[in-house]
Amino acid sequence: MWKRTVMILLSYLILFGMWFVIEPVTVNACSCAELPSIEEQLERKTAIFTGKILSVTKPVQGKIWSSADPVKVLFEVKTVWKGELGSQTTVHTALSSKSCGYEGFEVNKEYVVFAYGDPDRLETGRCEGNKTLASAQEELKALGAGYEPSKIIPQEIPLEVSSINMEADNGYITIVFVSVIILTTFILLIIFLRVRRR
Structure with missing residues (x-):
């Protein structure tokens, strides 16, 4: 029973961590036609x-x-x-x-x-x-x-x-991520100790 709970918590932790690690995919969508003449530029x-x-x-x-x-x-x-x-x-x-x-x-x-x-x-x-x-x-x-x-x-x-200001953003993300890891570790430790007492 406790193994299943640990696996579920670890799965959530991995998914939560990936949210902060995965970078957005960029798509190259811009291509330019030949530049118009100055006369056309003045007109357009x-x-x-x-x-x-x-x-x-x-x-x-x-x-x-x-x-x-x-x-x-x-x-x-x-x-x-x-x-x-x-x-x-x-x-x-x-x-x-x-x-x-x-x-x-x-x-x-x-x-x-x-x-x-x-x-x-x-x-x-x-x-x-x-x-x-x-x-x-x-x-x-x-x-x-x-x-x-x-x-x-x-x-x-x-x-x-x-x-x-990505540095400030990254600092906040790091604090949240570390807090979640500590909390998850603490919960897993409590579950593990309760199972061992039985």
């Missing part, structure tokens, strides 16, 4: 501009997350070729290139950005032609002279750069 995109990144706000990854989770990138806009942009604008992209997100954005670097979507929620991605300013000389030449952004700063208060 909602906004085209150069800007310096002030902050990158990533979602906090918990047990359930997606490569398509949104990342907010706040730019200090320098030059505009299309769109009515203020001196700061936010562009959204997916967390991972697997969901066609643009992973190359870094704080304090300047980029040429090609964004689509609603003017109040600009989006961009891996397949849109974004480049660092230093590597976009051909694009800048083809775009020609741009114009300055308006001096209005959006009312939205930019969030500070947030990173994925």
Whole structure:
């Protein structure tokens, strides 16, 4: 009888432990067609501009997350070729290139950005032609002279750069896992001692 109880408890313990160990499977689903010409970009995109990144706000990854989770990138806009942009604008992209997100954005670097979507929620991605300013000389030449952004700063208060705090998450998971192991061991010990007394 006690052997059966021990086996059931060990099975639950193994299943519970696997919940924290198994990594999510990633699927590579993004493929880009040939990049359109600058003329086509000017026609299709909602906004085209150069800007310096002030902050990158990533979602906090918990047990359930997606490569398509949104990342907010706040730019200090320098030059505009299309769109009515203020001196700061936010562009959204997916967390991972697997969901066609643009992973190359870094704080304090300047980029040429090609964004689509609603003017109040600009989006961009891996397949849109974004480049660092230093590597976009051909694009800048083809775009020609741009114009300055308006001096209005959006009312939205930019969030500070947030990173994925996996260390704190892992610490919590470790504490829970160790607690369950100790509790299970204690229960098994009590069962074992009771069976031996009989």
